[in-house]
Amino acid sequence: MDSTRQTEDTAAHWLARRELEDWTVDDQAQLDVWLDAAILNRVAFLRLETAWEQTRRLPALAPGAGRRSVPPRDGWNVSPFFERRQGEALPAARFRQPLTWAAALLPAALLAGWYLWPGDRTFETPIGATASIPLQDGSNVTLNTASRIRIALDDRERRIELRSGEAFFDVAKDPTRPFIVEAGARRIVAVGTKFSVRRDGSAVSVIVTEGAVRFDADDAGLLEAGAVAQTRGDEVAVVSKTVREAEEALSWRTGYLTFDETALGEVVAEFNRYTPRPIRIGSARLEDLRITGRFRATNTDAFIRVVEQGFRVEVEAGEKEIILR
């Protein structure tokens, strides 16, 4: 609802005025009228006030700073701020406001104005986690479960090495610096587009949801939006889907897995990417079951429950694995 935002706006202006102006009894009386008019007004104001009070410690950040000089960004003497270990994600913040429901679900949201330093960094996600990594050039990488990526940006090119797992790239246009993703022996080159790359050992698959990418520079050629390319040995099979279907295959970005008449074996393999306690199919008759639906990727239990109730499957939940019979 817009009214929440409007209320917040008004509250912010009240607070700013009280902070800036010579605040008179009259002003306070007017503010009180507004605060008393609705509890939503009051809680919005209190919320902003709480945060503002926390900025009281700002002077402590730059004790020696001269008057009227605003310290540069990152010029803080607060030590291990950026000594992040390899594999840790960059700061996550809910900052860029117009969240689509998809973005709202992204476990780590974007932070405008906050960028990856130039140079070389490696990131990885544990099983079941995803992470969003804003790059210095305005691009954004979303890492899926159990994935590992190396990012190296310089003046000539933006080079990403997908060491394992899956990543979705939202590439900022920059014709002077190609955006290159290497997955094992495969190379994908983009100039301002959205696509994902997934790697299972030497097999690589690419899904394009916007713009176009060059897969392996020469052989498979240009992949347009909706294309799903999969390597089989030396060959590359390309299937053209609608953009919507392609997006569906990437629903992991919102925390969901979407299936449409998908074989149980394949569904189970998908879920197993997100859980340390894998599901095994212990009976051949189950292989052919087809699953349609949307599930939370990390909620294996909900999925098991549906299979159990819907297909009369016996579930044997052990400590290390779950067996379906």
Place this chain on the structure above:
Amino acid sequence: MPESLDSWFKREIIVHEAPLTRFLRRLCPATEDIPDLRQETYARVYEAARKARPASAKAFMYGTARHVVVDRIRRRRVITIDTVRDLDALPDLVDDVTPERQAAAGQELRVLAWAFDALPPKCREVVWLRRVDRLTQREVASELGIAEKTVENHLAKGMKRLAELLLGNRQGDAPDTMQHPNENSHGQHQTD
């Protein structure tokens, strides 16, 4: 006394904004109006606390959030069997909606530096000149060569963003952790 109710509310409720937001997001993974649900939760908690302050502020806050969500779902008639089951299961979930982690000594300052640096340039300057250098509105305006009214606008904007950043990432949620989707661990099964 209204005054002390306000500070109670800030101390006991608003500081839990980060876990509250996660909690709401987990209940309503597919909605964009989390801020809306959050503010409604705040309002109801505040109203109830006017009559009597709850013994356990945080538990009361989660309970209220749950009611807000249930009401919303009823109003929109989008209830599914799974949603009902999940909502019924909620009280059990509350415990593992992680409360704030204990902040290390320097952590709070780091979060502050990080949030402050994330402000747009002009907002950032206005906030600093006012908050640290204690310049008046007029002085800030002439220092930056902008209108006095613009100073107010930048400050208001900065205050909103700071709330988003500081409260949303309370105590170390921000700079060096990533969230796990399994924080949203309740199931949802949609077949259409």
